Amino acid sequence: MKKICLIALTTLVLFSCKKEEKKALASSFATVETDTLLTDTLISIRGLAVDGDKVWYSGDGGKYGYVSLTGEKDFSGIIASDTIFPEFRSLAQTKTDVFVLSVATPALLYKISKESKIARKVYTEAGEKVFYDCMKFYDDKEGIAMGDPQAGCLSILTTTNGGETWQKRDCANLPPVADGEAAFAASNTNIIVKGSKTWIVSGGKKSRVFLSEDKGKTWTVADTPILQGGEMTGIFSADFYDENIGFAGGGNYEKPDLNKGNKMLTTDGGKTWELTGEGSGPGYISCVQFIPGSNGNELITVGRNGVFYSYDQGATWKKIHDATNLNVLQFADNHTVIAAGQKNVVRFKLK
Template sequence: MKRIVLLILGVVVFFSCGKKEAVAKSRELNEVFIINHQLDSLLSIRALEITKDDNVFFLTSNGYGGVVYYSDADEKSNVVYPIPMAHDSVNNNFRAFAATNYNGFALSIASPARLYKIKNDEKVLVYQENHPKAFYDSMEFWNDQEGIAIGDSTDDCLSVIITRDGGNTWKKLSCNDLPKGTENEGAFAASDTNIAIIGNNTWVATTASRVYYSPDKGETWRVYNTPIVKAKETEGIYSIDFYDELNGFAIGGDYTKPDNNAANKIRTNDGGKTWQLVAQNQNPGYRSCVQYIPNGNGKELVAVGFKGVDYSNDSGDSWKHLSDEGFYTIRILNDSVAYAAGAGRISKLVFK
């Protein structure tokens, strides 16, 4: 088993929804088959990525990691869990995971926020923030050397840390280098999908229903308002994804009123400068994660939340409810298979 874990961690790389090949027309998916891997029902699993070898790596709220891998021997998926993620006995609540071709990175939420570089059995603490308001939400990499993580405001701006040396060191951006934040602006640590990257372009969705945009891998920033509902602290954008440099989608709402479906779904076709409400007063209501399906010409989307799984094949104008099974986050493997995480479980989803 140790050998399997070492191999997986050695080659782990996150699945990107970036450059996707277009097709002439979108399909019509009508159902989803769900294969559950049940772990501890008390766990919250909100960070997962699909690895280079089509295995799934995930992090949990009690400080461990795990892998779902396909075995040729028994022709089924198996789970390796738990895998310790810290270099000591610290109990971290992990909500974000990202990887390069060389290392994995695990980021905990509350103060002291800790970021670990992981390779094989080696776990190295590469960043720690002890500010009492520190709370990190999401992380992604542009390439093997450059990556970004974002968190709630500790001063007058969003918390943004960046690495330019493969994750060995991280530097927090000064508020002088970022747009001025709104009061208590942050991000929802619900699905590790607050950041979208296409090439050098980066979009960050916040609790204030704003989208930060950088055209140059975090060197410079602008911020754009969106029409997603934001009347109280439980409302805002929970997840964002881009199909290409122009077309993107974001979803959210209010997790305390998950059936509310007004002003919780938005779309852009100009790279995030302007956003339009779609499927207004239509389901789905609150969802914590949205992802484009590859090879769908920017039309096919899947959204998940603890109220179920929904699918659109018209860029979000209308949605079909596929399942009542609840999840926090999802990653798409190909145009028919995805993996999702929820309360104490990892699941394989097959769309038909």
């Protein structure tokens, strides 16, 4: 059953389903309405993709599907490979197909027809260090996926034929990684693409930003000031509003309340980064996204501290919902947020 939660921000009143609190917030929206689109007590979702009036999702247990934004019939499916029910943390789409990619070994990448719902395996890879984190498409033909290091570089897969076949890039053409540098499959937001530009964020003992201006053919790497040095520290999510303004968040997964050293901003396309919002707002960030049409000023995050909003590029923050079970968010439009995580998919309407 759907619930509606009203959060009155500009009038300083916040209603969170059962509890009323007072908050102050300068905002481009006055209220937030929340309803539940999917409830499944046996799923953890980390991949989302908005497809018109549908939102595709992927999760553990081999589960994938879509929820309708207009009240039409939803779809759910399960993929099994022999006795394996893959954990699909990566999800991407073209006009005609959806792609899901599993973590751990063997990596299993499936192409799913939006029309027939038939899933076909198009790539597999086995190995002790195989662990894929994220996947995106530039257009209906060219796509990229990334994973943890093997042989001294990040694992990079690319396709140029709409995902029918995938090729693994040779480490000779990729930047070397540092000792203990990897990535986190938190919300399918390790890769960001804008035109021909690609950004990939890493984490762990070293946390950096990899930039390619030619769809992954050549790369440069930028150091960052974000908290790093431990296995569970660094960048967990990033987003770019345009080719210049970007934001990255994360922190320390093992210290989810720590809100220093976990948020940073770039205004030069990811070449340099500065910490922002020190001691303000969310601690550990699982996913961050710019609000469309906000001129690169407004951000929303989800993580283990709740849902947070910033109207000034992350300098100051306000909590707009108490949900701590959400891993990933995507915008259906500049007034509609779809978020998912443990057990559910929810919609936030910004009004």
